[in-house]
Amino acid sequence: xxxxxxxxxxxxxxxxxxxxxxxxxxxxxxxxxxxxxxxxxxxxxxxxxxxxxxxxxxxxxxxxxxxxxxxxxxxxxxxxxxxxxxxxxxxxxxxxxxxxxxxxxxxxxxxxxxxxxxxxxxxxxxxxxxxxxxxxxxxxxxxxxxxxxxxxxxxxxxxxxxxxxxxxxxxxxxxxxxxxxxxxxxxxxxxxxxxxxxxxxxxxxxxxxxxxxxxxxxxxxxxxxxxxxxxxxxxxxxxxxxxxxxxxxxxxxxxxxxxxxxxxxxxxxxxxxxxxxxxxxxxxxxxxxxxxxxxxxxxxxxxxxxxxxxxxxxxxxxxxxxxxxxxxxxxxxxxxxxxxxxxxxxxxxxxxxxxxxxxxxxxxxxxxxxxxxxxxxxxxxxxxxxxxxxxxxxxxxxxxxxxxxxxxxxxxxxxxxxxxxxxxxxxxxxxxxxxxxxxxxxxxxxxxxxxxxxxxxxxxxxxxxxxxxxxxxxxxxxxxxxxxxxxxxxxxxxxxxxxxxxxxxxxxxxxxxxxxxxxxxxxxxxxxxxxxxxxxxxxxxxxxxxxxxxxxxxxxxxxxxxxxxxxxxxxxxxxxxxxxxxxxxxxxxxxxxx
Numbered sequence: 001x002x003x004x005x006x007x008x009x010x011x012x013x014x015x016x017x018x019x020x021x022x023x024x025x026x027x028x029x030x031x032x033x034x035x036x037x038x039x040x041x042x043x044x045x046x047x048x049x050x051x052x053x054x055x056x057x058x059x060x061x062x063x064x065x066x067x068x069x070x071x072x073x074x075x076x077x078x079x080x081x082x083x084x085x086x087x088x089x090x091x092x093x094x095x096x097x098x099x100x101x102x103x104x105x106x107x108x109x110x111x112x113x114x115x116x117x118x119x120x121x122x123x124x125x126x127x128x129x130x131x132x133x134x135x136x137x138x139x140x141x142x143x144x145x146x147x148x149x150x151x152x153x154x155x156x157x158x159x160x161x162x163x164x165x166x167x168x169x170x171x172x173x174x175x176x177x178x179x180x181x182x183x184x185x186x187x188x189x190x191x192x193x194x195x196x197x198x199x200x201x202x203x204x205x206x207x208x209x210x211x212x213x214x215x216x217x218x219x220x221x222x223x224x225x226x227x228x229x230x231x232x233x234x235x236x237x238x239x240x241x242x243x244x245x246x247x248x249x250x251x252x253x254x255x256x257x258x259x260x261x262x263x264x265x266x267x268x269x270x271x272x273x274x275x276x277x278x279x280x281x282x283x284x285x286x287x288x289x290x291x292x293x294x295x296x297x298x299x300x301x302x303x304x305x306x307x308x309x310x311x312x313x314x315x316x317x318x319x320x321x322x323x324x325x326x327x328x329x330x331x332x333x334x335x336x337x338x339x340x341x342x343x344x345x346x347x348x349x350x351x352x353x354x355x356x357x358x359x360x361x362x363x364x365x366x367x368x369x370x371x372x373x374x375x376x377x378x379x380x381x382x383x384x385x386x387x388x389x390x391x392x393x394x395x396x397x398x399x400x401x402x403x404x405x406x407x408x409x410x411x412x413x414x415x416x417x418x419x420x421x422x423x424x425x426x427x428x429x430x431x432x433x434x435x436x437x438x439x440x441x442x443x444x445x446x447x448x449x450x451x452x453x454x455x456x457x458x459x460x461x462x463x464x465x466x467x468x469x470x471x472x473x474x475x476x477x478x479x480x481x482x483x484x485x486x487x488x489x490x491x492x493x494x495x496x497x498x499x500x501x502x503x504x505x506x507x508x509x510x511x512x513x514x515x516x517x518x519x520x521x522x523x524x525x526x527x528x529x530x531x532x533x534x535x536x537x538x539x540x541x542x543x544x545x546x547x548x549x550x551x552x553x554x555x556x557x558x559x560x561x562x563x564x565x566x567x568x569x570x571x572x573x574x575x576x577x578x579x580x581x582x583x584x585x586x587x588x589x590x591x592x593x594x
């Protein structure tokens with residue numbers, strides 16, 4: 001089976017995706033992945049067109065059908081090169097041939113990608129092309145180029161440093177081909193971009209796999225697997241609420257994956273600790289849409305609570321030049337509110353407020369609006385490790401979906417909005433713009449619902465447990481009505497004398513080790529007892545004679561190691577008595593190479 005550039009790219013993203021591509025599995029389809037492919041193809045055509053325009057027509061060659069002699073060739077630029085060496089095939093976007101009288105001919109592979117920010121996967125794909133190119137032409141290649149982004153920028157990559165890693169990946173793909181069984185399904189961050197997302201998620205739900213928990217990384221998952229825990233249901237039974245030590249009461253509770261699994265199994269909200277959410281002013285629910293690789297924010301959504309109603313503002317930027325305008329409009333709205341409190345979900349909006357303040361300036365320092373920007377409330381920090389909703393992730397859609405909120409567009413999710421924006425920039429359809437504005441406004445509504453829910457949960461946690469005993473969908477783990485499962489349970493037995501013996505078993509430990517309320521006399525007694533135990537001298541010393549050859553390989557030892565000693569108790573049986581003897585054995589250790 002041939003390992004092509006597409007197979008190699010699929011493996012870099014996910015081994016399961018690579019397996020499905022090798023087997024030619026049919027896909028359920030994914031709007032974002034389809035858009036991604038079309039975007040890459042159109043960008044590649046345009047970038048190649050620009051590159052060919054920079055050289056004379058006679059100096060270029062398109063899609064050569066066979067390998068050419070690079071020394072005697074006359075072309076300077078070749079495009080759409082398909083090369084194959086053994087079972088490896090690379091579709092090289094372009095090859096630049098550099099030559100001079102003083103230096104030997106150099107081949108520089110070129111790759112195109114429409115993203116404005118490069119990642120390691122792009123560099124490894126270029127290194128894969130370089131490896132196949134160097135083995136096909138038997139010519140060493142030290143570096144290559146990547147043309148990327150809206151400005152068709154060029155980045156020089158030293159591919160010789162990545163060759164070793166590429167070879168390792170190829171060997172792993174070969175092992176995957178040889179294996180008849182598919183790899184273990186593991187959900188990753190790449191899943192929303194994948195054609196096989198629905199198939200993998202369905203299998204993971206059937207298996208109740210741990211990778212369904214979005215916050216669990218690979219290291220933690222392997223740790224649970226080593227303990228025999230492979231499903232979310234199994235993990236849910238491992239949670240044990242503990243009483244926190246006094247030294248840790250002021251510190252934040254750590255995140256418990258087992259408690260998240262318990263919340264999913266019982267379909268109830270679990271609260272640990274004392275979460276607090278204070279909104280002393282007018283809440284403004286903020287949600288921002290942008291294109292991350294361009295650092296461009298094009299839509300600011302604001303929902304302002306006015307008495308019992310919500311006022312929605314959607315600030316839209318047609319281009320990057322309008323970004324400053326919508327920011328100034330946002331500041332004007334903020335300044336018109338008496339005591340604004342900005343509420344958002346996640347770090348994306350935190351970064352937005354900080355970056356825009358640095359780019360275009362903010363409101364007067366010390367004002368209520370400036371304070372609202374600098375002290376915005378991130379609901380995720382309130383929820384994290386304290387409030388566990390019964391959803392596989394901590395995303396806004398996972399949580400508010402459980403609370404009953406429904407989005408109008410089923411395919412509405414963060415990464416899909418990027419594709420919608422690019423489509424709008426291409427043909428400026430009003431329907432696409434309306435879809436983005438509606439999606440942003442509904443995010444603000446969901447944020448308001450979540451804020452009200454968290455405030456209600458925090459207020460109930462402070463009241464008497466009897467006041468909210470009827471709320472069966474929420475469990476407060478720190479309340480007295482939830483039993484704490486201690487490490488050592490109270491011993492009970494139908495035989496009362498066994499309970500007395502069990503309690504008496506602790507007396508020696510308390511007398512010999514616990515000095516909190518004991519006097520100096522007890523401490524001295526324990527010290528004398530410990531010295532008496534250590535002063536016991538061996539009655540007999542036996543030196544064990546060791547040979548100079550290894551008993552396994554019969555070779556002479558390489559070098560001596562330190563002598564070691566072992567002290568043992570020996571029992572001597574006499575005709576009318578039994579005697580205890582303390583014997584010390586001394587033996588020489590040696591080292592053998594084999």
